[in-house]
Amino acid sequence: MRNSRVFFLLALLIAVAAIAWYISSHRTSAGEVTVYYSKVDGQSEIPWTISARAQQPGESAAAYAQYLALYAASQAVAGPPSDVTAIRFPAGTQVLSVTVDGTTATVNLSPEVHHPGDGALNESGEFKALIWTMTARPGIDAVAVRVAGSKVATLNGGSFELDEPLRRSDW
Amino acid sequence: MNRYAVRIGSALALALSFQLGQFATASAAENPYGYDGKRVVFETLVQRSGGPAVSADDPGLHQLVRNAGGSVTWDADNQYVLVTFPGPTVISFAIGDAHYLIGSVSHPAAFAPFVRDGHAFIPLNDVLRALKLPAYSTAAADAAPATSTPLPGPVSTADVAPAPTTPPFATPMPSPQPDQLAQVTGVDVQVQPGSVTIRIGITGNGAYEWHRLRAPDNRWWIDVHTARLATAPIDQNGGALVSAVRVRQQPADTVRVALSLPASEQVDVAPGNDGITIVVSNRIVAAATRGSGTFGSIATANASPLASPAASPGARYVPSNPRLIVLDPGHGGSDPGAVRGSLQEKMVTLDIAKRVRDLLVDRGWQVVMTRTDDRDVFAANDSAHDELQARDDVANSRGARLLVSVHVNSYVNSGPHGVATYYYKAGDLALAQALSRRIASELGINNNGVIKDKLYVVNHAVMPAALVETAYISNPDDFALLQSGSWRQRMAQAIADGIVDFTESN
Numbered sequence: 054m055r056n057s058r059v060f061f062l063l064a065l066l067i068a069v070a071a072i073a074w075y076i077s078s079h080r081t082s083a084g085e086v087t088v089y090y091s092k093v094d095g096q097s098e099i100p101w102t103i104s105a106r107a108q109q110p111g112e113s114a115a116a117y118a119q120y121l122a123l124y125a126a127s128q129a130v131a132g133p134p135s136d137v138t139a140i141r142f143p144a145g146t147q148v149l150s151v152t153v154d155g156t157t158a159t160v161n162l163s164p165e166v167h168h169p170g171d172g173a174l175n176e177s178g179e180f181k182a183l184i185w186t187m188t189a190r191p192g193i194d195a196v197a198v199r200v201a202g203s204k205v206a207t208l209n210g211g212s213f214e215l216d217e218p219l220r221r222s223d224w
Numbered sequence: 225m226n227r228y229a230v231r232i233g234s235a236l237a238l239a240l241s242f243q244l245g246q247f248a249t250a251s252a253a254e255n256p257y258g259y260d261g262k263r264v265v266f267e268t269l270v271q272r273s274g275g276p277a278v279s280a281d282d283p284g285l286h287q288l289v290r291n292a293g294g295s296v297t298w299d300a301d302n303q304y305v306l307v308t309f310p311g312p313t314v315i316s317f318a319i320g321d322a323h324y325l326i327g328s329v330s331h332p333a334a335f336a337p338f339v340r341d342g343h344a345f346i347p348l349n350d351v352l353r354a355l356k357l358p359a360y361s362t363a364a365a366d367a368a369p370a371t372s373t374p375l376p377g378p379v380s381t382a383d384v385a386p387a388p389t390t391p392p393f394a395t396p397m398p399s400p401q402p403d404q405l406a407q408v409t410g411v412d413v414q415v416q417p418g419s420v421t422i423r424i425g426i427t428g429n430g431a432y433e434w435h436r437l438r439a440p441d442n443r444w445w446i447d448v449h450t451a452r453l454a455t456a457p458i459d460q461n462g463g464a465l466v467s468a469v470r471v472r473q474q475p476a477d478t479v480r481v482a483l484s485l486p487a488s489e490q491v492d493v494a495p496g497n498d499g500i501t502i503v504v505s506n507r508i509v510a511a512a513t514r515g516s517g518t519f520g521s522i523a524t525a526n527a528s529p530l531a532s533p534a535a536s537p538g539a540r541y542v543p544s545n546p547r548l549i550v551l552d553p554g555h556g557g558s559d560p561g562a563v564r565g566s567l568q569e570k571m572v573t574l575d576i577a578k579r580v581r582d583l584l585v586d587r588g589w590q591v592v593m594t595r596t597d598d599r600d601v602f603a604a605n606d607s608a609h610d611e612l613q614a615r616d617d618v619a620n621s622r623g624a625r626l627l628v629s630v631h632v633n634s635y636v637n638s639g640p641h642g643v644a645t646y647y648y649k650a651g652d653l654a655l656a657q658a659l660s661r662r663i664a665s666e667l668g669i670n671n672n673g674v675i676k677d678k679l680y681v682v683n684h685a686v687m688p689a690a691l692v693e694t695a696y697i698s699n700p701d702d703f704a705l706l707q708s709g710s711w712r713q714r715m716a717q718a719i720a721d722g723i724v725d726f727t728e729s730n
Contacts, residue, residue: 173693175636
């Protein structure tokens with residue numbers, strides 16, 4: 054009688070552990086990304102931690118990493134809340150796509166990023182925010198920029214060089 | 225057999241040119257130069273293809289210049305010759321540069337000044353032209369009667385800008401005649417699997433040189449000297465290996481063939497009887513990055529597997545024209561830059577750069593500007609790449625000491641204000657710091673300091689380069705400063721002082 058009770062408790066313990074393992078291994082965890090914005094002094098960045106959606110059941114790790122990369126780039130280009138002073142991409146600029154090949158992410162921006170008349174402060178600050186944000190992603194150390202799918206030397210009328218992958222060491 | 229024939233031909237040609245040179249030297253020394261009833265004997269004349277060359281320490285040259293109230297200085301350390309007059313007016317020759325300056329105005333020289341046995345030789349007729357004296361020729365001098373041309377004083381900058389269309393002397397300058405120039409007749413591009421063959425058709429004999437621009441720039445220039453482009457400018461596509469083949473007439477009787485390669489490929493250049501053949505292939509071998517030779521009936525070639533100093537990012541830059549400063553007024557022509565009301569960035573940058581130029585010229589520097597009026601440097605409505613690279617090309621092709629680009633900053637609101645000096649390469653930092661120090665000390669404007677930034681013009685200049693964003697057009701206080709001529713003069717003074725500071729310590 055006593056042995057059967059011990060056996061029952063042991064079986065119950067094993068069952069609880071199995072259920073806990075199953076739940077923990079299939080639970081969706083909320084994600085987050087770190088996004089950088091450039092201060093108007095042109096010299097320093099503001100890091101922000103932003104919540105991202107959780108990995109969905111059945112979603113591969115690679116697909117989820119791809120989503121986080123696109124999400125981070127989009128947040129960097131969108132800029133911080135309006136009450137925060139920071140260098141911002143021209144209004145209307147969107148991230149059309151992000152692909153990752155090895156350690157280089159390619160960020161494809163919409164044509165609104167062309168904004169003739171912007172000075173070095175604007176252009177440098179915009180891309181510094183984007184490159185800092187993308188290289189904060191695990192495994193990414195360089196960012197190639199495309200505009201409407203094309204490689205460009207600089208933006209229209211601008212002078213910041215975009216024809217080669219950018220790294221943090223470029224600043 | 226053919227190779228030996230070429231070498232023998234080259235040797236004969238060299239021997240013949242040496243003999244002709246000796247004859248010309250002797251003949252010139254025996255023929256005095258006459259003007260205003262006076263006679264001058266140049267003791268060191270040697271004949272070049274573009275005309276007579278005279279040593280900067282030739283007693284006859286010193287006598288001639290002294291009679292006009294000037295003096296001649298040869299600075300061996302900095303490789304330049306100055307002919308200075310009270311005023312001051314400075315005629316400046318730099319060794320290896322086929323242009324010379326009178327004041328701030330650049331003129332094509334009959335040939336690039338050179339050094340032989342420690343003596344600097346300059347184009348005699350360019351000096352005489354600047355003095356508004358008749359050109360020297362052995363035939364004219366042999367006739368002995370001195371001309372009645374009065375010896376004028378030195379010419380002022382205003383006297384020579386723009387250059388007169390009719391020379392003020394009767395004897396024509398001994399420049400190569402059109403029928404003596406080789407003719408570039410066309411380009412044939414043939415694309416094969418894994419390679420592209422480009423044949424440059426040339427009639428006549430001449431010399432060429434080629435090199436790759438500084439990495440990561442993957443363009444290659446093949447310069448055909450003493451040649452004329454007999455066709456319209458050529459633009460062709462060379463398939464996957466060569467994205468563009470461009471052929472243009474350059475000043476000083478040079479035709480440039482420019483190849484743009486999307487990736488690193490092997491480039492072979494070989495001369496022949498009827499031109500030059502360039503083969504671009506995707507073989508992976510240790511390839512040459514520069515070379516030179518002659519084409520036509522005297523075809524020879526050599527190539528160097530060693531990268532040029534400019535092609536090695538870590539190598540210290542050695543300017544071929546250490547007295548030459550290149551100033552780049554930002555924007556221009558179809559690109560106004562930042563605009564506020566009627567004030568356009570392109571006009572402010574041009575004004576400041578001109579003021580810097582005048583200040584440097586007064587101190588004896590050679591200065592070339594990427595533009596001196598309101599225009600695009602490459603072409604109207606061109607790509608940013610072509611436009612910015614054209615500005616770098618001005619400095620890179622001349623082997624300038626340094627490049628300074630002048631801009632006006634702008635922001636989406638009126639908050640940011642003040643000046644900032646940008647650099648990118650390690651070799652740029654000292655220049656940017658020198659500029660920033662002077663700007664900070666000489667102007668009361670907010671100084672945002674020295675900032676590293678990957679700006680195209682700075683990155684692709686092979687020499688030390690910096691970009692000065694002088695003030696914010698978007699800020700009301702800065703806007704008022706930018707409209708002030710006296711403030712622009714002070715900014716120009718600070719930039720000029722910073723440049724000189726840099727040259728004195730580097």
